[in-house]
Amino acid sequence: xxxxxxxxxxxxxxxxxVEIVVxxxxxxxxLGPNGAGKTTLLRTLAGLVPLESGRIALDxxxxxxxxxxxxxxxxxxxxxxxxxxxxxxxxxxxxxNVAFGLRCRGVRRTEARERARAWLERVGLGExxxxxxxxxxxxxxxxxxxxxxxAVEPRVLLLDEPLSALDVLTRAETRRTLARHLASxxxxxxxxxxxxxxxxxxxxRLVILEEGRVVQSGTAAEITAxxxxxxxxxxxxxxxxxxxxxxxxxxxxDGAALSVPAAGTGEVFVVIHPRVVSLHTSAPSxxxxxxxxxxxxxVDHEGSRVRVGVGGPRRIVAEVTPAATExxxxxxxxxxxxxxxxxxxxxxxx
Amino acid sequence: MRRNEPDPLxxxxxxxxxxxxxxxxxxxxxxxxxTPWSTAWDELRSPEVLTALRxxxxxxxxxxxxxxxxxxxxxxxxxxxxxxxxxxxxxLTTLPIVLPPVVGGVALLLAFGRRGLVGxxxxxxxxxxxxxxxxxxxxxxxxxxxxxxLTIEGALLGVDRRLEGAARTxxxxxxxxxxxxxxxxxxxxxxAGAVLCWxxxxxxxxxxxxxxxxxxxRTQTIPLAVYVALESRPEAGIVLSLLxxxxxxxxxxxxxRRWMAAL
Numbered sequence: 001x002x003x004x005x006x007x008x009x010x011x012x013x014x015x016x017x018v019e020i021v022v023x024x025x026x027x028x029x030x031l032g033p034n035g036a037g038k039t040t041l042l043r044t045l046a047g048l049v050p051l052e053s054g055r056i057a058l059d060x061x062x063x064x065x066x067x068x069x070x071x072x073x074x075x076x077x078x079x080x081x082x083x084x085x086x087x088x089x090x091x092x093x094x095x096x097n098v099a100f101g102l103r104c105r106g107v108r109r110t111e112a113r114e115r116a117r118a119w120l121e122r123v124g125l126g127e128x129x130x131x132x133x134x135x136x137x138x139x140x141x142x143x144x145x146x147x148x149x150x151a152v153e154p155r156v157l158l159l160d161e162p163l164s165a166l167d168v169l170t171r172a173e174t175r176r177t178l179a180r181h182l183a184s185x186x187x188x189x190x191x192x193x194x195x196x197x198x199x200x201x202x203x204x205r206l207v208i209l210e211e212g213r214v215v216q217s218g219t220a221a222e223i224t225a226x227x228x229x230x231x232x233x234x235x236x237x238x239x240x241x242x243x244x245x246x247x248x249x250x251x252x253x254d255g256a257a258l259s260v261p262a263a264g265t266g267e268v269f270v271v272i273h274p275r276v277v278s279l280h281t282s283a284p285s286x287x288x289x290x291x292x293x294x295x296x297x298x299v300d301h302e303g304s305r306v307r308v309g310v311g312g313p314r315r316i317v318a319e320v321t322p323a324a325t326e327x328x329x330x331x332x333x334x335x336x337x338x339x340x341x342x343x344x345x346x347x348x349x350x
Numbered sequence: 351m352r353r354n355e356p357d358p359l360x361x362x363x364x365x366x367x368x369x370x371x372x373x374x375x376x377x378x379x380x381x382x383x384x385t386p387w388s389t390a391w392d393e394l395r396s397p398e399v400l401t402a403l404r405x406x407x408x409x410x411x412x413x414x415x416x417x418x419x420x421x422x423x424x425x426x427x428x429x430x431x432x433x434x435x436x437x438x439x440x441x442l443t444t445l446p447i448v449l450p451p452v453v454g455g456v457a458l459l460l461a462f463g464r465r466g467l468v469g470x471x472x473x474x475x476x477x478x479x480x481x482x483x484x485x486x487x488x489x490x491x492x493x494x495x496x497x498x499x500l501t502i503e504g505a506l507l508g509v510d511r512r513l514e515g516a517a518r519t520x521x522x523x524x525x526x527x528x529x530x531x532x533x534x535x536x537x538x539x540x541x542a543g544a545v546l547c548w549x550x551x552x553x554x555x556x557x558x559x560x561x562x563x564x565x566x567x568r569t570q571t572i573p574l575a576v577y578v579a580l581e582s583r584p585e586a587g588i589v590l591s592l593l594x595x596x597x598x599x600x601x602x603x604x605x606x607r608r609w610m611a612a613l
Contacts, residue, residue, distance in 0.1 A: 048515045074518040087516040091534040100530070101520035152521060 003156055005186040006054040007044055016040050016212040027182055027189040029203030031196060034230055037212040038192040039084065042160050045190070046081050047074035058155060058188070075104070077156075080149035084161040086141045088133035094120060094144045095129040101152035119147040123177070139170035146181060156188040163198050175201050196235045208232055226348050228269060239272040239316050245347060254314050259289045259342045267350040274307060276344035277318035280337040281328055290340040296332055299325065306330075310338055384418060386585045391460045393589040401567050402575035402590075409483065409571055410551035413490035417498045417547045420491075422540075425502035426528075440503075454492055455560020460490065462561075479561075486569040488563035494551035501543030505536040542605050546566050549601045553594060 003022040010016070016037040022028045030038050043049045045056060047063065050071055056064040063072045088097050098116035103109070104194065120129050123143040132165060133141055149157060162178055163171050179202055182189050193199050199206050200220045208216040208231070211242060216228045227233040233240030243250040245263035250270055258270065278284070284291060294312025306325045308318045316338060320330070330336065352353045378612045386393070393399060400570040446454055451603045462469045469479065509532060533540070560578055562569035565577065572590055579587035 043515070046515075046519050048518065074515070075521045075523055077519070079519060081519045083512065083514075083516055087510075087512055089513060089517070089531060089534075091537075100517070100522070103530075104517075104521035104523075104526055148520065248466070 001155060001189060002061050003045070003056075003058055003190070005045060005056040007041065007051060008053045009040060009044055009049055010052060011040055011049070014040060014212050016044070018209065018212070018214055020062070020207060020214070022188045022190055024186075024188065026205055027191065027203045028205050028207060029191045029193055029199035030198040030207050030209050031193055032209035034194055035211075036194075036209045038194070038209055039160055041209065042081070042158050042190070042192050045156070045158060046079050047072060078154050079156040079158060080152060080154035082142075082145045082149050082157070082159045082162055085165050086133075087147040088136075088141055088144055088148070090133050091250070093130050093132050094125060094136065097133070097144055098148045098151050101148065105152060112315060114145075119151045123147045123181070137170065138166045139174045142166065142174055143177065146178070150181070154187065156190070157182070157185055159189075159191045159202075161193055162191065162202075164193070164195065178202065222239070226269070227271065233271070237274065237317075238276070239274065240245070241270040241272075241314065242350065243268055243270050243347075250345075250347060252314065256292070256313055258340075258345060260345045260347055261342055263347050264349070268347045269350055271346040271348075272316065272344070273341055273346075274317045274319035276340060277308050278339045279308060279310070279314055279318050279320060279324075279328060279330065280339060283337055284339045289342050290345070292338055294333050294336060294338055296330060296336055299330055299332060307334075310336060312338070324339075369417065381588060381592055381595060384588055386589070389585060390589045390592075393586045398402070398566060398585065399575065399590065401582075402570055402572050405483070405486075405567065405569075406571040406573075408550060409486045409495075410548055410554075412487045413494055413551040413554075414498075414544055414548040416487065417489045417495035417551075418540075418544055421498040421543075422502060423493050425499045425506060428499070429503045429506035443499050444496050444536055446493050447500075451493050451556025451558075452560055455489060455557035458485075458489060458492060458557060458561040459508040481561075481563040481565065481569065483562075483568055485572060486558050489557040489561045490551040490554045490571075493554050493557050494547045497545040497550050498546065501539050501546060502536065505539030505543075506532070509535050544602055545605055549598050553598060 001024050005020050007018045007020070014035070015038050018027075018037075018041060018127065020030075020041075025124055030041060032038050038159075040049060044051060044064075050068050051064045053066055054064075055062065058078070062068070062070050063077055064070065076105075088094075089100065092100065095113055095116045098119050099112040102112035102115055107115070117126065117129050122128050122148060125140055125143055125147070126219045128140060128144075133144070136144065136232060140223070142165070159178075163175055166174055175198065182202060190204050203220065206220055206223055207214055208229065210229055210231055216223055216232060223232060224236045227236050227238065227240050228242055241252050241260070242253040245260070245268045246260055247263050247265070248259060248263060250260050250263050250268060252270070260270070292313055294310040294316070296308060297311045297315075298309040300307045300309075301322065302320070306320050306322055308320060308325070308330055310316050310318060318338065324330075359508045424443060428436065428443070459466060459480060462472070462485070464470065464473055464478065464480060472479065479488060513535070514527050514531055517531045519522075522530065553573055554571070555577065558569065558571060559574055559577075564570050564574050570578070572594060576587045576590045576594070579590060
């Protein structure tokens with residue numbers, strides 16, 4: 001069973017324009033910054049936001065197709081959702097929350113209650129069946145939300161920022177539990193998150209969503225190797241520029257040229273790892289041919305490394321040792337020379 | 351500074367606040383001071399008073415029921431549907447709170463009176479509303495329902511609608527969502543709104559006397575009985591006034607926190 005969606009929705013400032021296919025056997029994470037349209041995408045799949053144009057289908061079952069005049073309301077879609085903030089019903093206890101969907105589907109009260117208890121056992125909350133949501137910890141309420149979504153045996157499971165409402169300590173544990181339940185769920189699995197760690201931990205494939213559009217899709221390794229947006233490059237921690245390659249040089253968007261051996265031709269991304277950026281207090285001489293002057297905008301100590309942000313004709317982050325920082329007197333506001341060896345620059349076509 | 355410590359107020363403001371409180375307190379004290387305690391119990395047990403008391407209960411409870419049945423959907427429409435004229439509708443359904451009840455009574459007569467807009471048509475079916483117990487109920491509903499609608503609309507606007515969305519993804523049809531999620535979530539407001547509405551209906555005077563008249567056993571509720579008694583037997587009037595006062599004050603003290611929270 002696979003989910004195929006081609007989605008166009010306008011909500012206020014946001015225009016969501018996305019094609020996405022989730023195959024059986026894979027967990028897909030939609031990763032993107034706040035406001036990228038992740039939650040809207042999920043609500044559209046669940047039927048809480050109707051499509052403006054496009055089509056959502058689960059194998060042969062068409063869920064939304066405005067052109068064909070078809071719209072399956074959320075209560076009739078075989079889709080379970082674990083919402084951000086979990087959205088447990090505050091007036092019902094944990095078992096009644098889990099039984100809610102079963103009751104809506106006509107399961108008798110006692111049987112629904114029994115099956116709800118069984119689900120709570122499965123997520124390790126058997127003794128909390130009678131607890132109200134406000135009596136549960138973040139991790140527990142997350143598991144109740146998961147049990148509630150799974151109890152009606154959906155064919156698609158959607159999770160919206162499943163771990164973001166949790167504190168750091170419970171997050172790691174809940175992430176493991178969640179990964180286990182995701183693995184045992186035999187259906188379409190889609191996670192929406194702004195946290196790259198969460199995405200990598202839970203999903204096989206990442207889809208990067210920015211400003212309502214998919215900018216990149218692939219495994220975590222593929223994406224970190226070839227970031228295609230500033231958002232991804234900053235997640236990965238590398239410097240990313242757009243430019244046009246022409247033989248041994250790349251002309252960047254700011255007009256400056258970098259020398260890069262065998263850069264090829266055409267539109268390219270240029271990746272410069274912070275490790276290969278060197279900083280100097282006077283104009284360096286010698287092999288590096290990519291040299292420019294800038295001003296230090298920030299100095300961040302991260303353990304044994306120091307990340308130095310340099311502004312100027314283009315922003316770049318350099319990674320140096322604390323000793324070098326000391327020796328060169330690197331501090332915010334100081335002028336500095338930036339040098340990058342041509343052979344250390346990586347390019348790939350856009 | 352500790353968080354619960356009150357902000358220091360200038361002494362002048364405290365004096366003004368005290369005057370304000372006294373302004374509410376003194377009339378009540380006046381009533382209590384003039385109550386003929388020795389005969390109060392007998393006054394309350396007199397047949398006329400018991401009749402008025404029973405009628406008041408029947409009318410105010412009926413008015414509250416009517417207000418709930420009509421007011422709940424109305425509040426829902428006002429809170430949830432976007433349509434042109436919503437602001438006007440909201441104003442209209444709140445109007446009786448500020449309108450002089452006598453004016454409301456006149457307006458009711460012009461609409462539901464024997465020659466009124468709707469009244470003459472109802473007359474054709476043999477239904478007469480003015481100067482009947484049903485008319486008294488209608489007058490009380492007109493004046494009291496806005497309190498219910500206002501409370502419920504506020505509560506509905508405060509409901510986290512994402513919970514309703516969550517319910518739908520679990521298989522609940524819109525009607526089930528309303529019964530099993532929305533309604534339980536606004537239950538405190540439902541109770542507060544209904545009691546407030548009842549308290550207002552219980553004290554209704556102007557619209558009732560205009561539209562329903564002042565007939566003992568039929569339309570003479572406690573407030574009307576007070577009005578009549580003050581002419582002929584002031585002691586009875588005072589005892590009845592005190593009764594209304596105690597009931598209303600008790601309701602408001604019990605309810606104020608919940609009502610404020612619901613709003």
